[in-house]
Amino acid sequence: xxxxxxxxxxxxxxxxxxxxxxxxxxxxxxxxxxxxxxxxxxxxxxxxxxxxxxxxxxxxxxxxxxxxxxxxxxxxxxxxxxxxxxxxxxxxxxxxxxxxxxxxxxxxxxxxxxxxxxxxxxxxxxxxxxxxxxxxxxxxxxxxxxxxxxxxxxxxxxxxxxxxxxxxxxxxxxxxxxxxxxxxxxxxxxxxxxxxxxxxxxxxxxxxxxxxxxxxxxxxxxxxxxxxxxxxxxxxxxxxxxxxxxxxxxxxxxxxxxxxxxxxxxxxxxxxxxxxxxxxxxxxxxxxxxxxxxxxxxxxxxxxxxxxxxxxxxxxxxxxxxxxxxxxxxxxxxxxxxxxxxxxxxxxxxxxxxxxxxxxxxxxxxxxxxxxxxxxxxxxxxxxxxxxxxxxxxxxxxxxxxxxxxxxxxxxxxxxxxxxxxxxxxxxxxxxxxxxxxxxxxxxxxxxxxxxxxxxxxxxxxxxxxxxxxxxxxxxxxxxxxxxxxxxxxxxxxxxxxxxxxxxxxxxxxxxxxxxxxxxxxxxxxxxxxxxxxxxxxxxxxxxxxxxxxxxxxxxxxxxxxxxxxxxxxxxxxxxxxxxxxxxxxxxxxxxxxxxxxxxxxxxxxxxxxxxxxxxxxxxxxxxxxxxxxxxxxxxxxxxxxxxxxxxxxxxxxxxxxxxxxxxxxxxxxxxxxxxxxxxxxxxxxxxxxxxxxxxxxxxxxxxxxxxxxxxxxxxxxxxxxxxxxxxxxxxxxxxxxxxxxxxxxxxxx
Numbered sequence: 001x002x003x004x005x006x007x008x009x010x011x012x013x014x015x016x017x018x019x020x021x022x023x024x025x026x027x028x029x030x031x032x033x034x035x036x037x038x039x040x041x042x043x044x045x046x047x048x049x050x051x052x053x054x055x056x057x058x059x060x061x062x063x064x065x066x067x068x069x070x071x072x073x074x075x076x077x078x079x080x081x082x083x084x085x086x087x088x089x090x091x092x093x094x095x096x097x098x099x100x101x102x103x104x105x106x107x108x109x110x111x112x113x114x115x116x117x118x119x120x121x122x123x124x125x126x127x128x129x130x131x132x133x134x135x136x137x138x139x140x141x142x143x144x145x146x147x148x149x150x151x152x153x154x155x156x157x158x159x160x161x162x163x164x165x166x167x168x169x170x171x172x173x174x175x176x177x178x179x180x181x182x183x184x185x186x187x188x189x190x191x192x193x194x195x196x197x198x199x200x201x202x203x204x205x206x207x208x209x210x211x212x213x214x215x216x217x218x219x220x221x222x223x224x225x226x227x228x229x230x231x232x233x234x235x236x237x238x239x240x241x242x243x244x245x246x247x248x249x250x251x252x253x254x255x256x257x258x259x260x261x262x263x264x265x266x267x268x269x270x271x272x273x274x275x276x277x278x279x280x281x282x283x284x285x286x287x288x289x290x291x292x293x294x295x296x297x298x299x300x301x302x303x304x305x306x307x308x309x310x311x312x313x314x315x316x317x318x319x320x321x322x323x324x325x326x327x328x329x330x331x332x333x334x335x336x337x338x339x340x341x342x343x344x345x346x347x348x349x350x351x352x353x354x355x356x357x358x359x360x361x362x363x364x365x366x367x368x369x370x371x372x373x374x375x376x377x378x379x380x381x382x383x384x385x386x387x388x389x390x391x392x393x394x395x396x397x398x399x400x401x402x403x404x405x406x407x408x409x410x411x412x413x414x415x416x417x418x419x420x421x422x423x424x425x426x427x428x429x430x431x432x433x434x435x436x437x438x439x440x441x442x443x444x445x446x447x448x449x450x451x452x453x454x455x456x457x458x459x460x461x462x463x464x465x466x467x468x469x470x471x472x473x474x475x476x477x478x479x480x481x482x483x484x485x486x487x488x489x490x491x492x493x494x495x496x497x498x499x500x501x502x503x504x505x506x507x508x509x510x511x512x513x514x515x516x517x518x519x520x521x522x523x524x525x526x527x528x529x530x531x532x533x534x535x536x537x538x539x540x541x542x543x544x545x546x547x548x549x550x551x552x553x554x555x556x557x558x559x560x561x562x563x564x565x566x567x568x569x570x571x572x573x574x575x576x577x578x579x580x581x582x583x584x585x586x587x588x589x590x591x592x593x594x595x596x597x598x599x600x601x602x603x604x605x606x607x608x609x610x611x612x613x614x615x616x617x618x619x620x621x622x623x624x625x626x627x628x629x630x631x632x633x634x635x636x637x638x639x640x641x642x643x644x645x646x647x648x649x650x651x652x653x654x655x656x657x658x659x660x661x662x663x664x665x666x667x668x669x670x671x672x673x674x675x676x677x678x679x680x681x682x683x684x685x686x687x688x689x690x691x692x693x694x695x696x697x698x699x700x701x702x703x704x705x706x707x708x709x710x711x712x713x714x715x716x717x718x719x720x721x722x723x724x725x726x727x728x729x730x731x732x733x734x735x736x737x738x739x740x741x742x743x744x745x746x747x748x749x750x
Contacts, residue, residue, distance in 0.1 A: 026067040026068050026174065027066075027068070027137055029054065029066075030056060030063065030064055031062065031063050031065065032054075032056060032057060034176055035054065035055040035242065036053065036055070036176065036239070036242075036244070037054070037055045037154060037244060039053075039246045039247060040052060040169060040170060041247065041265040041268070041305070043247075043280045043285075044276070046274055046642055048166075048272075050097075050158050050166035050270075051097065051099075051156055051158030051159070051166060052157050052169050052170070052174065053154050053155070053156055054157055055154055056144045056153050056154055056155060059153055060143065060144060060145040060146060060153045061102060061143045062143065062144040062155075063140055063143060064140070064141050064144050065138050066096075066135045066136065066137055066139045067088075067090070067096050068090045069090070069135070069136050070096075070134075071088070071089055071133055071135060072087070072088055072108070072128050072132075072133035072135060073087045073088060073089040073127065073128060073130075074087040074125065074126065074127050074128065075108055075111070075112065075126050076125040077112055077122065077124050079147075079690045079706060079707040079708070079709060080148055080149055082099035082148050082156065083099065083101065083145070083146075083147025084099075084102070084103065084142070084148070085097060085099040085100070085101065086104060086108070088141070089130070093162045094159055094160060094161055094167075095159070095160040095164065096157070096158070096159055096160075097156075097158035097159075097160065098155060098157060099155070099158070100144070100146055100147050100148055100150040100153075100154065100155065101141075101147060101155075102143045102144060102145025102147065103142055103145070104141065105140055107133075108133075111126060113719065117704075120702075120704075122691050122704040123691075146710075149709060150708075159172050159173070159174075165268060166267060166268060166270075167267040168330070170249065170330035175330050176240075176330075176331075177331075178239045178240050178331040179240050179331075179333065180237065180238040180239060180329075181327075181333040182237045182327040182328065182334075183235060183236050183238065183335065184217050184233060184234070184335060185209065185234045185236070186207060186208055186209060186234040186290070187207050187209060187231055187234070187325075187337070187339075188204055188206045188231070188232040188234070188289070188292050189230070189231055189232075190204045190230045190232060190281070190456075191203070191204065191227060191500070192228040192313055192456075192457045193458060193459075194459045194499075194500040194501075194502060195226065195227040196225075196226060196228055197225075197227065197346045198223065198224070198225055198229065199429040200224065200346050200430050200431040201431075201491070202456075202497065202499065202500055203456070203461065203497075205223075206284075207220055209337060215334060215335050216336050216337075216338070217338075218338050218339055219323070219338070219339025222320075222340045222342050222427035223340070223429075224342050224344065224346075224427060224428050224429040225316070225342070226343065226345050228313055228314065228315050230294065230295065230296035230312060231253060231295045231312070231314070231323070232284065232294045233251060233295055233325065233327075234290050235248050235251075237249070246329075247265070249265055249328055249329045250263055250264035250265060250266075251263055251293065252326045253323070254325075254326075256322055257322070259308070260311075260312050260313075261295045261296055261306070262306070262310075263307065264307055265305055266305070267304055274595075277593075278294070278298075278558065278592060279294060279303055280293055280294070281293075281294050282590065282591070282592035283455070283591070286590035287590055295312050296313050296314075297312065298311070298313070298558075298559070299558065320341070320342055320343075321342075322338070323337075323339045323340065324336065324337070324338050342426060342428060346430070346431060347368075347370045347372075347422070347428045347429070347430045347431070348430055348433070349365050349366060349367055349368055349374060349421075349422035349431075350365075350368050351365050351418070351435045352366075353435065354405065357410070358410070359409070359411075360395055360407050360408060360409060361413055361437065363405070363418070364400070364404070364405050365406065365420055365422050365433075366403040367403075367424065367430075370428075371402070372424040372425055372426055372428065373399065374424055374425075376423040377404060377406055377421060377422050378421040379391070379392040379406070379420050379421075380419045381412060381416040381419075382419060382439070382469070382493045383416065383417075384440045384468060384469065385467040385468060385494075386468055386492060386493040386494035386495070388419075388492075389416070390412065392412055394406045394407060394408060395407040395409060404422070414438050415438040415440075416437055416438070417434055417435070417437075418435045418437055419435075419492070419493070420433045420434075421433075431491075434469065434471075434490060436471065439469055440469070441470065442466065442468025442470055442494065444470050444516045444517075444522055445522050447467070447468055448466060449466045449524050450465050451464055451512060451526040452465070453530075453588065456500060457559075458500075458502075459501055459503065460501050460506065461498060461500055462476055462486065462497070462512065463497050463498075464476060464496045464524075465495040466494045468493065468494045469493035470494060471518075472518045474488040474496045474515065474516045475487060475488055475514075476512055476513070476515075477512070477515065478511075478513075478528075479511045479513060480510040480511070481508030482508060486498040486499070487499070503534075503560045504534070504560065506530050506562045507532045510528075510529055511526060511527055511528055511529075512526045512528045513525050527544050529541070529544075529564060530562040530563060530564040531562070532562055533552045533556060533557045533561045533562075533563060534560045537553050538553060539551070539552050540552075542565065543567065543582075544565075544567060546602075547581065547582070548565050548581075548584040548647070549599070549600045550563060550586055550644075552598075553595065553596075553597075555595040556593055557593065557594060558592065561588070561591055562588075563587060563644070565584050565585070567583070568583035568646055571617075571646070571648070572617055572622070572623070574623055574685070575684065575685070576684045577623070577651055577652045577654070578650065578651040578653075579648055579649075579650060580603070580612055581604070581648050583617075583647070584646065584648065585646045586599060586644035586646075589645065592643075593642055593643060593644070596641060598638055598639070599614065599639060600636050600638035601614060601636070601637055601638075601648070601649050602635055602636055603635045605635070609630050611651050611652055611653050611737050611739065612637065612649055613625055613626065613628040613737050614626040614628045614648075614650075615650045615685075616641065617645060623648075623650060625685070625686040625687055625736050625737070626640075626641065627639055627640070652735065653739065654683075654684065655734075655735065655741035656735050656740075657741070658679065658741060658743040659682075660679055660680045661677070661678070661680075661714075661729070661731070661743070661745055662676070663677065663727075663729065663745060663747040664745065664747070665745045665746060667747040668748050669750070670749070670750060671721040671722055671724070671749055674749065675717070675721070676716065676717055676718065677703070677705070677716040677718065678713065678714060678715050679713070679714045679731070680711075680714070681694060681731070683733075685735070685737075686735045686737040686739075687735060688707075688734075688735055691706070693733060693734045693735070694707055694731070694733045695730075695731070695733075696714065696730070696732075697729075697730045698727060698728070698729055699728055700728075703716050704716075722749045723749065724749050725748065725749060726746070726748045727746070728744065729747065731743045731745070
């Protein structure tokens with residue numbers, strides 16, 4: 001146990017701990033089964049998970065013990081973050097971190113109470129000299145809990161090296177018995193140059209993997225690539241005996257038997273936390289495609305996890321190339337993925353109806369300006385609205401010189417738009433070609449069109465789309481300082497894309513005009529006024545009504561980026577509040593930010609600033625408050641923001657709720673029956689920032705309590721027992737917008 005006598009020494013003698021390696025002969029930090037619910041370097045919002053989350057059977061109060069000899073270096077108490085946390089300096093020089101504790105030992109709890117009383121605040125931090133609080137391996141440090149930002153009871157446990165870098169506990173003395181291999185699921189191939197294409201598409205493509213043995217997987221087919229590209233991987237790991245899905249420990253990528261990239265989740269520097277969004281592809285996650293680990297990096301986005309000098313970017317010569325990806329976990333269980341890439345310029349095909357019968361149709365697919373014969377194809381049937389319904393399989397196929405004639409079911413093809421993709425004998429995949437077979441052609445003069453911009457790694461793609469099939473010629477004109485005319489390619493029946501455009505080409509654009517014509521031409525105007533972040537400081541873009549401003553600095557984005565603001569036509573309603581402004585979508589929403597941007601919205605003259613703030617819409621939590629500052633002279637509300645979201649000014653006039661408190665009103669208790677004061681304080685919209693916005697007093701004496709923000713729960717442990725008599729418990733709480741509520745509870749101790 002921790003020595004009370006040593007703590008009381010005023011001028012202690014220094015005890016030197018040897019820093020030699022202990023061969024990671026650590027003990028498990030809780031006296032429970034070894035169940036880990038979340039592992040090292042898991043992706044979290046703008047950070048990597050710095051340790052292991054060790055399950056405590058859903059309960060608080062389990063003993064947490066020292067994993068090795070050492071001393072208590074620091075303890076900290078807060079209502080946010082790690083909650084109650086203890087830092088132990090180990091005899092080998094590393095640091096062990098035990099977080100979300102419910103309590104420390106009696107001695108440490110007493111030290112905390114003294115510090116809280118001295119500083120008159122719940123949040124305290126206390127450092128100790130090396131010989132003040134010595135602990136031996138297995139000594140009790142405290143009890144597990146759910147304090148701070150914990151989503152339920154567990155122990156967050158870390159090991160840090162001598163430079164205070166979190167290191168992987170699984171590979172540093174806390175590995176679990178594991179005979180399961182990692183399980184890859186999908187790969188994504190991302191275009192990384194303006195001329196790049198993947199299987200005929202200029203956008204990132206996701207491919208399922210085919211399992212061929214317990215440890216081996218392969219690409220579904222040869223993948224046609226042109227230009228520079230990068231590979232991202234979706235994979236999980238399992239540990240013997242657990243149903244929990246974990247992240248893999250590392251992976252390597254080889255091209256033609258030469259290693260091009262290697263990543264090992266072994267250790268990282270806290271200053272690299274923001275690079276989580278460049279390690280796990282931010283765009284694919286924001287588009288709900290899943291967590292994909294990038295097997296490449298660009299520019300200055302290299303974390304400590306990346307080993308070697310190669311950046312993983314595939315810059316190949318024409319021809320076939322073998323890809324090998326090796327995945328491993330902490331027990332060195334290995335799985336491999338093998339595949340073939342075919343590097344060549346993208347191709348085109350033409351499809352023509354050549355015959356039909358009562359039961360079938362025959363379509364000739366021929367290369368367009370390409371000498372290589374078509375040997376295979378893919379066909380999808382779309383309905384009149386442009387939605388894919390099914391993939392059509394051939395009844396039969398046969399070669400005719402360089403062409404391929406395919407026979408399809410007439411019933412399946414009737415009244416459909418057929419999309420053909422040809423595959424030549426070298427594995428080249430063509431761009432899509434659309435053939436109408438009884439499907440209705442949409443009226444290009446009346447159909448509504450939308451406009452969208454997709455950011456790639458080094459370029460942007462402009463898209464015009466509508467529901468339906470159009471066989472007219474479409475072009476896009478960018479009007480502004482310099483007019484630019486861009487050709488449009490039909491990638492689906494109602495969807496047209498430009499080729500990738502350099503970001504700088506958008507500078508000075510004020511509108512985009514879609515021209516679609518046959519004998520009659522129609523022009524559709526889209527308001528599009530992007531600004532260009534090119535490393536300059538304080539670049540701004542404005543909404544069309546000039547009421548919303550997005551300002552970026554030289555460090556906001558990782559690379560040159562166009563950014564703009566869109567009006568949201570059908571915003572999500574606000575519960576328990578009122579929308580004061582329009583809702584503005586900051587774009588591009590899937591672009592990762594290196595540092596903050598600043599969003600500002602001008603308040604209407606008819607509105608006061610009272611009870612109003614900036615909010616963004618979170619898919620999981622709904623409308624969420626942003627830390628708002630106010631400039632009354634300009635009538636501006638503004639806030640820093642770490643991701644590009646839908647934002648608005650919202651009025652919140654509903655105060656927090658105070659309920660379920662023990663003691664209850666008019667309650668009578670025996671002294672030994674009331675050892676804790678607990679209750680709930682919730683706010684539905686702007687929320688409560690922490691215990692600093694809550695005041696609780698007992699008979700006029702301020703209580704220094706714990707507030708658990710996830711459960712919205714107040715906890716105060718009574719020191720000893722209350723004396724007999726009448727008591728007045730006064731509670732007040734204020735939300736982040738300034739609404740305040742109070743509650744008074746009278747009770748007695750008999």
